[in-house]
Amino acid sequence: KVSIIKYVFSSETWGIIVILQVLEKVSPKPAEVSRMEALRNRKKNCDDRYLPSDRWRVALRGGSNDYIHAVFASGYKQKRAFIIAQSPMESTARDFWKMVHDRKCGVIVMLCDLVEDGQEMCCQYWPQPGMVKFGKVYSRFDRRTDSDWISYS
Numbered sequence: 001k002v003s004i005i006k007y008v009f010s011s012e013t014w015g016i017i018v019i020l021q022v023l024e025k026v027s028p029k030p031a032e033v034s035r036m037e038a039l040r041n042r043k044k045n046c047d048d049r050y051l052p053s054d055r056w057r058v059a060l061r062g063g064s065n066d067y068i069h070a071v072f073a074s075g076y077k078q079k080r081a082f083i084i085a086q087s088p089m090e091s092t093a094r095d096f097w098k099m100v101h102d103r104k105c106g107v108i109v110m111l112c113d114l115v116e117d118g119q120e121m122c123c124q125y126w127p128q129p130g131m132v133k134f135g136k137v138y139s140r141f142d143r144r145t146d147s148d149w150i151s152y153s
Helices: 002-011 014-026 093-102
Strands: 057-059 067-073 082-085 131-134 137-140
Touching: 067 093, 082 093, 093 131, 093 137
Parallel strands: none
Antiparallel strands: 057 067, 067 082, 131 137
């Protein structure tokens, strides 16, 4: 963490500071991660370094297992205005789309590529082109806009 902070200040990449502040806020103490400790939920985490605290965790509605690796984040106008989730894996894409549907998420911002430095970061959880069904939720690909610094899908 210290080396990242030094990088942020040396390169004036202030957006990373916000991410670190959110991670610090939602990174739980061991006693706050009871649902994470359940063996059935460990396989739903692609990265165990940042675990969702029960206090901020987004719970899936309905079903026998409400766990998804996602937390709420407050905006400047309201608490729990945003959801920060890990990149979906093949095994969690259905849960991801259920969360998007249940919580009425209007926009999804992806902060990684599907593959970075030869390593798969997430599955392609959106259809291209056309429509795909995840459980009871349908997803349709509208458009993708790329630039040198940002890609919108």
